[in-house]
Amino acid sequence: MMQDPVRVGLLGCGNVGSALVRLVDEHADRITARAGVGIEITRVAVRDVTRHRDVKLAPDRFTDDPSAIVHDHDVDVVVEVMGGVDPSRALITEALEAGKPVVTANKELIARHGPELFGVAAKAGVDLLFEASVAGGIPLLRPLRESLAGDRIHRVTGIVNGTTNYILTRMAEGGASFADALADAQRLGYAEADPTADVEGYDAAAKAAIIATVAFGARVRLEDVHTEGITGLTDDDVESAKLLGYVVKLVAVAEEIDGDIAVRVHPAMVPLHHPLAAVRDSFNAVFIEGEAVGELMLYGRGAGGGPSAAAVLGDLVDAVRNLVSGGKGATIGELVDRPVRPLHKLESQFYLLIEVADRPGVLAAIAGEFGRHGVSIQSMEQRGLGAGARLIFVTHRAREGDLAATVEALRSVEPVHRVGSVLRVMGDVG
Amino acid sequence: MMQDPVRVGLLGCGNVGSALVRLVDEHADRITARAGVGIEITRVAVRDVTRHRDVKLAPDRFTDDPSAIVHDHDVDVVVEVMGGVDPSRALITEALEAGKPVVTANKELIARHGPELFGVAAKAGVDLLFEASVAGGIPLLRPLRESLAGDRIHRVTGIVNGTTNYILTRMAEGGASFADALADAQRLGYAEADPTADVEGYDAAAKAAIIATVAFGARVRLEDVHTEGITGLTDDDVESAKLLGYVVKLVAVAEEIDGDIAVRVHPAMVPLHHPLAAVRDSFNAVFIEGEAVGELMLYGRGAGGGPSAAAVLGDLVDAVRNLVSGGKGATIGELVDRPVRPLHKLESQFYLLIEVADRPGVLAAIAGEFGRHGVSIQSMEQRGLGAGARLIFVTHRAREGDLAATVEALRSVEPVHRVGSVLRVMGDVG
Numbered sequence: 001m002m003q004d005p006v007r008v009g010l011l012g013c014g015n016v017g018s019a020l021v022r023l024v025d026e027h028a029d030r031i032t033a034r035a036g037v038g039i040e041i042t043r044v045a046v047r048d049v050t051r052h053r054d055v056k057l058a059p060d061r062f063t064d065d066p067s068a069i070v071h072d073h074d075v076d077v078v079v080e081v082m083g084g085v086d087p088s089r090a091l092i093t094e095a096l097e098a099g100k101p102v103v104t105a106n107k108e109l110i111a112r113h114g115p116e117l118f119g120v121a122a123k124a125g126v127d128l129l130f131e132a133s134v135a136g137g138i139p140l141l142r143p144l145r146e147s148l149a150g151d152r153i154h155r156v157t158g159i160v161n162g163t164t165n166y167i168l169t170r171m172a173e174g175g176a177s178f179a180d181a182l183a184d185a186q187r188l189g190y191a192e193a194d195p196t197a198d199v200e201g202y203d204a205a206a207k208a209a210i211i212a213t214v215a216f217g218a219r220v221r222l223e224d225v226h227t228e229g230i231t232g233l234t235d236d237d238v239e240s241a242k243l244l245g246y247v248v249k250l251v252a253v254a255e256e257i258d259g260d261i262a263v264r265v266h267p268a269m270v271p272l273h274h275p276l277a278a279v280r281d282s283f284n285a286v287f288i289e290g291e292a293v294g295e296l297m298l299y300g301r302g303a304g305g306g307p308s309a310a311a312v313l314g315d316l317v318d319a320v321r322n323l324v325s326g327g328k329g330a331t332i333g334e335l336v337d338r339p340v341r342p343l344h345k346l347e348s349q350f351y352l353l354i355e356v357a358d359r360p361g362v363l364a365a366i367a368g369e370f371g372r373h374g375v376s377i378q379s380m381e382q383r384g385l386g387a388g389a390r391l392i393f394v395t396h397r398a399r400e401g402d403l404a405a406t407v408e409a410l411r412s413v414e415p416v417h418r419v420g421s422v423l424r425v426m427g428d429v430g
Numbered sequence: 431m432m433q434d435p436v437r438v439g440l441l442g443c444g445n446v447g448s449a450l451v452r453l454v455d456e457h458a459d460r461i462t463a464r465a466g467v468g469i470e471i472t473r474v475a476v477r478d479v480t481r482h483r484d485v486k487l488a489p490d491r492f493t494d495d496p497s498a499i500v501h502d503h504d505v506d507v508v509v510e511v512m513g514g515v516d517p518s519r520a521l522i523t524e525a526l527e528a529g530k531p532v533v534t535a536n537k538e539l540i541a542r543h544g545p546e547l548f549g550v551a552a553k554a555g556v557d558l559l560f561e562a563s564v565a566g567g568i569p570l571l572r573p574l575r576e577s578l579a580g581d582r583i584h585r586v587t588g589i590v591n592g593t594t595n596y597i598l599t600r601m602a603e604g605g606a607s608f609a610d611a612l613a614d615a616q617r618l619g620y621a622e623a624d625p626t627a628d629v630e631g632y633d634a635a636a637k638a639a640i641i642a643t644v645a646f647g648a649r650v651r652l653e654d655v656h657t658e659g660i661t662g663l664t665d666d667d668v669e670s671a672k673l674l675g676y677v678v679k680l681v682a683v684a685e686e687i688d689g690d691i692a693v694r695v696h697p698a699m700v701p702l703h704h705p706l707a708a709v710r711d712s713f714n715a716v717f718i719e720g721e722a723v724g725e726l727m728l729y730g731r732g733a734g735g736g737p738s739a740a741a742v743l744g745d746l747v748d749a750v751r752n753l754v755s756g757g758k759g760a761t762i763g764e765l766v767d768r769p770v771r772p773l774h775k776l777e778s779q780f781y782l783l784i785e786v787a788d789r790p791g792v793l794a795a796i797a798g799e800f801g802r803h804g805v806s807i808q809s810m811e812q813r814g815l816g817a818g819a820r821l822i823f824v825t826h827r828a829r830e831g832d833l834a835a836t837v838e839a840l841r842s843v844e845p846v847h848r849v850g851s852v853l854r855v856m857g858d859v860g
Contacts, residue, residue, distance in 0.1 A: 023722055027580050033647065033764060034579040131577065137723040139569070139577035147561065147569035149464040150457050150743030217463065275729055278708040285727075292453055292740035293567040296730035297715075299705055300723065310722035313580030326756055334463065 005038035006320045009075035009100075011066045011091060012082035013046045013053055016105055016132070019309035020079065020316075021055040031313070035320040043069045045082075070095045077319055079312060080104040081132075089113055096120045096128060101319040105132035105312055111206035115219045115335050127322055129315035134207045135160050135284045137307025138300040139314070144214045144288070152291040153215045155255035157426070160207040162282035162302045163191045163198035164230050164250040168267075169280045171238045172247055178233055190282050200229035201265040204252045211286070212254035212263045218338040220254075226264040226343045233267060236353060237421045240383075240392050241269050244351070247277045248423065260341035269351055269425040276426075287429075295429055344401030349378070349425035351394050354410065355417040358382075358389035362415040366391065369413060373406040374398070394425060435468035436750045439505035439530075441475045441496045441521060442512030443483055446535055446562070449739035450509065450746075451485040461743070465750040473499045475512075500525045507749055509742060510534040511562075519543055526550045526558060531749040535562035535742055541636035545649045545765050557752055559745035564637045565590050565714045567737025568730040569744070574644045574718070582721040583645045585685035587856070590637040592712035592732045593621045593628040594660050594680040598697075599710045601668045602677055608663055620712050630659035631695040634682045641716070642684035642693045648768040650684075650693055656773045658696040666783060667851045670813075670822050671699050674781070677707045678853065690771035699781055699855040706856075717859075725859055774831030779808070779855035781824050782837070787845040788812075788819035795843050796821065803836040804828070824855060 008024075010017055024031065024041055032038045044057060045066035066082070069075055070091050078095040080088055080102060088109050092102050097120060104110065110117070110133045121128035131141045135158065144153070159165050163185055170181035182199065185191035197203045205225040212220040230250050241248045246269035254263045270277045275297045279285040284302025289295055301307040356362050363380065370377055375398040383390050395403070407419050438454075440447055454461065454471055462468045474487060475496035496512070499505055500521050508525040510518055510532060518539050525532050527550060534540065540547070540563045551558035561571045565588065574583070589595050593615055600611035612629065615621035627633045635655040642650040660680050671678045676699035684693045700707045705727045709715040714732025719725055731737040786792050793810065800807055805828040813820050825833070837849050 019722065023580050027582060030582065030647075031580050034575075137720075138726060139573035139728075142577055143569035143573065145464075146748060147572050147744040148740060149747040150453055150461050151740045152457060152460065217460075273710075275708060278705060280703075283725075290567075290740065292449065292736040292743075294731040294734070294737050295713075296568060296728075298569075298726075298728055300726035304724070306722040307724050310578060310581045310720065313722075314577040317579040318576060 003037045003324070005040040006035070006323065007040055007042040007074055007076045008316065009043040009045070009069035009072060009078050010041055011045045011069060011078065011080040011088070013044050013055065014081065015305035016081045016308045016312065017044070018053055018055045019305035020081070020312055021057060023309055023313050025056050031317060035317045035324070037320060037324050039316065039320055043072060043075055045069050066091050067094070070100070071098065076100065076323065077316065078102045079316060080106055081312065083108070085109050085112060092117060092128070093120050096124045096126055099124055099126055101127040101323055103129045103312055103315040103319055105130070105308055107133040107206045107210060111209040111222050114210065114213055118335065127319045129319055130210070131315050132308045132311035134210050135286060135300070136302045136304060137310050138284060138286065138298050138302065139311070140211070140286050140298055141214050142314070143298065148288070148290055148293060151293050153256070153288060154291065155253065155289045156211050156215050156286060157276065158207070158211060158252045158284070158286040159249055159276060159279050160252050160284050160286065160302060161198055161204045161250060162284055163195065164204070165279065165284070166190045166282040167199070168230065168248055168250065171233070171235070172242065177235055178231070199231050201227045201250060204250060204265040208252035208254055208263050208265055211252065212261060213335065215254055216256055216261055216338065217335055218261050219335045220261065220263055224263055224340045226266070228266040230267050232421060234421060236390070237423060240351065240353060244269070244394065245272050246270055246425065247272060249276060249279070251276070251426070257341055259338070261338045262341040262346055264343065267423055269423050271426060271428045274426065274429055344399065344404065346400050347397050348400065349395055349397055349427070350403050351392070351421070351423045351425050352407070353420035354391045354393065355420060356389050356391055357415040357417065358386050359415065363391070365413050365415060366410060369409045370395070370406055373402045373409065375402050375406050390420070433467045433754070435470040436465070436753065437470055437472040437504055437506045438746065439473040439475070439499035439502060439508050440471055441499060441508065441510045441518070443474050443476045443485065444511065445735035446511045446738045446742065447474070448483055448485045449735035450511070450742055451487060453739055453743050455486050461747060465747045465754070467750060467754050469746065469750055473502060473505055475499050496521055497524070500530070501528065506530065506753065507746065508532045509746060510536060511742065513538070515539050515542060522547060523550050526554045526556055529554055529556055531557040531753055533559045533742055533745040533749055535560070535738055537563040537636045537640060541639040541652050544640065544643055548765065557749045559749055560640070561745050562738045562741035564640050565716060566730070566732040566734060567740050568714060568716065568728050568732065570641070570716050570728055571644050572744070573728065578718070578720055578723060581723050583686070583718060584721065585683065585719045586641050586645050586716060587706065588637070588641060588682045588714070588716040589679055589706060589709050590682050590714050590716065590732060591628055591634045591680060592714055593625065595709065595714070596620045596712040597629070598660065598678055598680065601663070601665070602672065607665060608661070629661050631657045631680060634680060634695040638682035638684055638693050638695050641682065642691060643765065645684055646686055646691055646768065647765055648691050649765045650691065654693055654770045656694040656696070660697050662851060663697060664851060666820070667853060670781065670783060674699070674824065675702050676700055676855065677702060679706060679709070681706070681856070687771055689768070691768045692771040692776055694773065697853055699853055701856060701858045704856065704859055774829065774834065776830050777827050778830065779825055779827055779857070780833050781822070781851070781853045781855050783850035784821045784823065784840065785847040785850060786819050786821055787847065788816050789845065792845040793821070795845060796840060799839045799843060800825070800836055803832045803839065805832050805836050820850070
């Protein structure tokens with residue numbers, strides 16, 4: 001290749017950024033062969049230019065002014081790995097408007113302002129790629145956008161937060177309590193000092209919104225995602241799951257129901273034979289149900305410098321190839337507005353754990369409330385006796401609204417001490 | 431879009447072809463949005479034009495002359511789903527030389543003549559895409575080629591033959607013999623009347639060659655693939671695997687070892703915690719180990735009209751988008767010749783089942799042969815007594831050559847009645 005290398009401006013040089021610099025350096029030949037031209041990282045914006053970084057780049061490539069990189073005539077492509085909405089949003093907008101393709105790993109930004117940014121990119125006729133924003137190194141958005149371009153996706157169910165999956169694995173396999181498992185995750189660096197975004201499901205919700213946007217070509221807002229975390233889960237729930245042949249996972253679900261879209265994040269009982277049940281520790285996986293393709297699962301490391309940098313580099317090679325060939329990458333097309341089906345109209349099977357007074361007639365009183373609200377019971381099992389008696393119910397498919405009304409009513413049934421956890425039960429597959 | 435639709439000539443209209451025609455018809459809007467232009471199937475070559483087909487195409491679109499389609503000026507893109515090497519090879523060559531992008535699902539052709547055809551495509555400057563040739567609906571080649579474009583792949587391990595995986599699942603979970611499981615597979619339509627290509631590993635070998643070619647950008651010939659099937663597996667082996675914490679799978683392995691390439695297909699003991707162990711029935715999955723990305727697994731339906739048609743359509747949309755935008759898809763780049771490491775130099779752990787005379791000194795005699803050939807034993811367990819006594823060995827990592835010499839020597843050790851199965855044991859991950 002006699003062509004000059006494509007010049008990349010990098011915004012941010014933390015874990016992912018420095019892993020990317022190393023990959024570009026070490027795999028230069030491979031990258032040149034795939035992209036059709038060499039790639040050189042010429043400018044890097046960081047907060048503190050004096051800090052030592054373990055990357056092979058001359059000090060004069062660093063600047064603390066990201067805006068200068070975006071407007072630099074010597075930068076052809078911009079890679080954003082700073083995170084956060086501000087100033088990333090403005091910087092990416094300016095880069096796109098200046099005709100520079102952008103690759104970003106920023107899930108928060110894409111979940112909140114994706115549609116706006118896709119519009120800017122389309123108008124400028126350049127690529128905006130964001131594979132690394134969901135499930136780190138797992139090729140997910142490209143397969144959804146390209147490999148399944150002609151198929152109709154019915155549902156995508158993902159384990160997209162490694163921290164909570166690590167915690168749930170420790171609870172299920174090591175018998176740890178939620179608090180102990182969280183403390184372990186923090187010690188190992190899987191969970192932040194403030195774990196809220198992970199354990200409350202906010203991180204998964206942002207990824208769910210992006211998945212739904214790409215899978216259905218729909219404008220999905222973060223507010224459209226019903227979100228429940230795992231902080232309320234008890235040892236009892238984890239134990240019940242095991243007894244019933246399930247394992248509890250935090251799932252992100254994006255589905256199409258009769259033309260409506262529904263997107264949600266919540267813990268769920270996953271049948272042991274379901275491929276998602278085998279996803280352990282901090283791994284991520286995404287299970288896709290498509291009309292023609294059937295069932296697909298993509299599994300791998302959802303986070304970490306290496307996997308995320310590999311995803312960024314895949315996008316970067318794509319953007320560079322398109323830039324050089326004058327082509328254009330696969331876009332997600334024109335986004336449409338789709339009705340969002342509210343939670344109470346969705347259907348699922350449910351697991352309920354109810355603490356009761358252990359005496360005759362209890363079951364009849366409780367079963368009566370289920371029946372009155374149109375929720376039918378698939379199985380019931382009593383655990384413990386006397387003051388510690390608990391009834392474990394699994395319902396047939398029922399409406400969320402009806403189930404919620406049942407729970408509300410059960411709270412006033414005299415022998416019921418407490419309605420504990422209510423968990424969705426996923427159907428089996430295959 | 432005001433542009434005329436892109437005209438597709440289809441070679442073959444069996445399971446995959448007719449599923450493709452239906453998808454193109456039913457999902458026209460989605461396809462137009464993704465491809466940037468409409469797609470129309472204008473010509474279809476079939477053996478017998480009079481046969482009824484359940485597709486919505488006017489009878490005058492059918493011809494029994496595939497060559498006419500390839501040379502037709504009214505055909506922009508060619509899709510080949512006839513299978514076989516002849517006449518597909520000549521037809522695809524002519525189509526590419528005529529400047530028409532080609533999408534094919536033909537694993538035999540790509541495994542045997544891929545490098546030659548990639549050369550023709552490169553020279554003509556048009557796309558030759560073949561996602562459906564390996565693992566049906568699972569997006570595999572595109573992620574290897576694009577998402578992991580900048581990463582270095584160390585090893586790819588696949589369960590890429592659904593027939594044998596169904597048979598092995600029935601043997602492991604239902605206690606069926608090989609013969610009974612095969613008969614079941616034939617009754618269900620998973621296995622052909624002549625199951626040789628599946629059970630002897632030839633089908634998997636063709637896919638392994640394609641995977642190695644794409645993963646390593648190397649010219650891999652089908653003859654380079656060491657191939658063993660599952661016909662020699664006994665109930666004993668399946669039972670031993672269970673006892674030892676493994677499950678037997680037919681795996682296709684493509685790996686890079688110090689710059690050499692090694693590609694092989696053989697049954698292996700897969701640890702129960704390995705993600706591949708959970709791949710049941712006729713499902714396929716491919717486990718990828720990359721330097722930056724870490725461990726990835728892609729799972730789904732490896733065969734069937736729907737999944738394969740979905741893969742063909744993904745490629746078709748890609749080819750059409752490139753055709754219209756004037757760009758070019760990601761190619762696998764210039765293929766290089768890499769040394770192929772011969773089997774006897776590869777290393778693995780091994781499982782051996784040895785039928786012996788049940789008397790003192792047997793173990794010492796056998797262990798002596800292992801030691802003499804530099805193979806060290808990790809575990810030994812006796813099963814059965816008296817005339818039915820068998821010793822089950824698992825070795826530490828050893829060279830294939832040394833292990834083969836050990837087996838050869840054991841055949842002359844007096845208390846050894848028979849050396850039964852020898853299976854590779856895969857390492858754990860995570």
